[in-house]
Amino acid sequence: MDAKMFCFQCQEAAKGTGCTIKGVCGKDDETANRMDLLLFVTKGVSVVATLLRNAGVEVPAHINRFVVDALFSTITNANFDIESITGRIVNGLKFRDQLKEEAAGHGIELPVIDELVWKGDESTFEGKALTVGVLREANPDIRSLKELIIYGLKGMAAYVEHAGNLGFEEKDLHAFIQHALAETLRKDLSAEQLTALVLETGSYGVKAMALLDKANTSSYGNPEITQVNIGVRNNPAILISGHDLKDMEELLAQTEGTGVDVYTHSEMLPANYYPAFKKYKHFVGNYGNAWWKQREEFESFNGPILFTTNCIVPPLEEASYKDRVYTTNSTGFPGWKHIPSREDGKTKDFSEIIAHAKRCDAPKEIEHGQITGGFAHNQVMALADKVIDAVKSGAIRKFVVMAGCDGRMKSRNYYTEFASELPSDCVILTAGCAKYRYNKLPLGDIGGIPRVLDAGQCNDSYSLAVIAMKLQEAFGLEDINELPIVYNIAWYEQKAVIVLLALLSLGVKNIHLGPTLPAFLSPNVAKVLVENFGIGTISTVDEDIEKLILA
Template sequence: MENKMFCYQCQETAGCTGCTMAGVCGKKPEVANLQDLLVYVTKGLAVVATRLRNEGKRVDEDINHLITINLFTTITNANFDYDSIAQKIDQTIKVKTIKLKQLDTKEGLPEAALWNGEKSEYDEKAKLVGVLSTENEDIRSLRELITYGLKGLAAYSKHANALLQDNEDVDSFLQEALSKTLDDSLTVDDLVALALETGKYGVYGMALLDGANTSAYGNPEITKVDIGVRNNPGILISGHDLKDLEMLLEQTKGTGVDVYTHSEMLPAHYYPFFKKYDNFVGNYGNAWWKQKEEFASFNGPILMTTNCIVPPADSYKDRLFTTGATGYPGCKHIEGKYGDKKDFSEIIELAKKCEAPTEIEKGEIVGGFAHEQVFALADKVVEAVKSGAIKKFVVMAGCDGRAKSREYYTEFARALPKDVVILTAGCAKYKYNKLNLGDIGGIPRVLDAGQCNDSYSLALIALKLKDVFGLDDINELPIVYNISWYEQKAVIVLLALLHLGVKNIHLGPTLPAFLSPNVAKVLVDNFGIGSITNVDDDIKMFFN
């Protein structure tokens, strides 16, 4: 069989239809196919775990954690390492084999729950179990929508797990929903309902992570973050995992090595806990897609804690380290179980031998507008709305990306009426968080709640405003939604917003390729999902 692939889980998928010869992200067909096999055997383990629960048997946290880390591993730009993915398949099959023996009956189990092929069979099996193995286009579309939402939910659960926080209800739902993507008896209507239920548990998953982060590090507060550099050698930490950052800061204390955040790690500066570290000095660079030039100029080592790896250039590949779900062939991986102290000494010693970062910009950016901080400003915000100083809010959360079409979001922010405030979270903010958009009565016109998972904060803020203004429907608020998406964590955020009843969300720069025409019609007809057009027309649509 020809060594091809099929993947359409991210916004940049080739031709907005699917990558077939190589991933736009940089993954090779053999890696893409092996990721499909990892998802397949993980679905099989989810089936077994769900049946164990139905038989009244306990499923250990280790099983829950294995399933979430497996799904996280297959998120776009997380893991490009064939051997690492193969090892996860090995482990999953071994665990599944043990758990199968604990079942009262194996009757009716799908092949994914029973398959236990040898490593020599992986490549050929992988070509048979990918996205296109579901023939019906609409069923395939909904199965993938649910699976991608569950990948996003797994990512957020993993971050909470790293802080020793778990939610059995979230894990059991995730596994049951994953197993249902193998159930050929489910209709389109059944799967639409399951997609919306996935959004419900997406809210629970983001609440779990929000509670884990704030209980460990305090509630985010308004913070100015330096975007220049100092003269000390530095370590750049990227991704989303705050526990990894905590361990790195603790180990670099007093070493003369500074720590800088990159991309989605920027909001770590907003948490009170991290402000005690004198060597936690600022943010370097922009969103994930600029890392080839910015990692080269940083000069020191880079630690990737989660997805958003761009295949590294030779100029810094030997300075790139991975941990958690991430991996790239030829880059050193730092191991560590939840609750264990990871050893970052090799990274620190390398940093000491490197030049200080090359400065690429100066100034500062302001963030920290998560739910508790905005609640503290509620009276001021409400008064600005009642007086007419603020006419509308626009939620511009989501992801950034390298496509030229994403310049739309910069121009859209510039063109906004001066009485409109942007609510943002995720790396989408890098399209406009360094623009001089000013403030309204002391309220900045860009309110950054944090990472992509902190879209939960934006939902809480909307619900709070609904109560304050005495409205019956969240859609009566002066809030519009113009969201950019890239990968699977954006999918769970979208499903969560749909579960909360938010309608008329516009997605860009393109609608997901995995939405079949019929499924897209369901979302348009029932929820008002739309696409972006151009800045002038969209400004008129949203604000006239």
């Protein structure tokens, strides 16, 4: 069968090379191609915006928001709604042409490239989309480096959007995202120049994560060690998934006193760690596990579910929960109700989903007990003396960073086995939904220090970098790689890509990445990463414990 699409941005790319008929994520070929066209248009917007900015002209805030939203909506599992993607393309073309007029008024000469001269309408979108995808770049190494940059920018855009929703903006982040997108259109950049841009993307990724950390902690306090309930109460409830803490805040405020409880799901689990949310008595705890188990867990939850960001799994035809899922922000799915964005500083209106919850049964309990989290950098550094003493005494042999994503492949059982088989003098540092592979294991503690220290969401991998740099300083080491820290990271989508690039930009080497290396890394680009940064992939649990821990 001839290819209908091509996408290789996530870890589950078909056959380890790319999805060509339908996305393993569940995205159909028409929607995937329409996303290619949205990126094409967004690159054109970014070219003009960058030229205007370089000429000293202020780029309007709505352009920055458009670029970030366009990138975020094309992240794996974020948006399956072709109509909402098409609407973004229409807006992008309008914004591009407005910027072109602005540039002409300032005497700015624009390059003659397809991204700027193509005049399309919705009747031509389908045909055009087939010509602007990933394989448009014929050179596999140049393609690999450009896509590595773009996927890093997608992850960065997610963090910039979350910070922006809390009122925290840094113009240089928007400027870099647009500049880097524009650079991917250049034909004259060498592999060496693109590699430098890859590392620069990682450096700006650190800034984006630092900004979001500041936004979250300034708004809601520093995460603190918390015992999170994983059982249920006998009230109707809403399950909130994703990463956006502003949505969490507004949903809790609007459900207070309504008789409707709120539970977190998957990547929203760390909301339980923030002091500002603990005042809400109807904030019960966490329900379920990582994103890929939602088909069974949404059935038993009984109430409505709110997706604030990516990690949607298309429901089966017979799913009973299809009519009680809501999306917001950059997410979307055909037939699901979408809660509009905030306007003019007003809060979102969650009244419809609250009314829906009141008509539903209480959640069915699927587990009970507690899990511990809240070990972001501020909390861990409060324990610094204890941690340092444990390392110096030999009570802690090594820290193992096992941050990142979870996924459906059976090969990811490796991470549960790896955590289980780690020597008892090793501590796991984690962030992201990868933790669901081991955060409920009875791994105990070392002198009161839990053996799984959960910093939070994937963006809280920044906390793990801060912890490493603080320990480097405390031990008086010149090289961060001299620390007793090893990296065994799981990845799935583009937010994990920017975390990887951020770590590389900080000089971290010898990162093991699994369960497979990205399909978008050409053999030559993979070789560069192996030779220059020691990037490797996983093997067997026994072999990797021998290599990473015991050697």
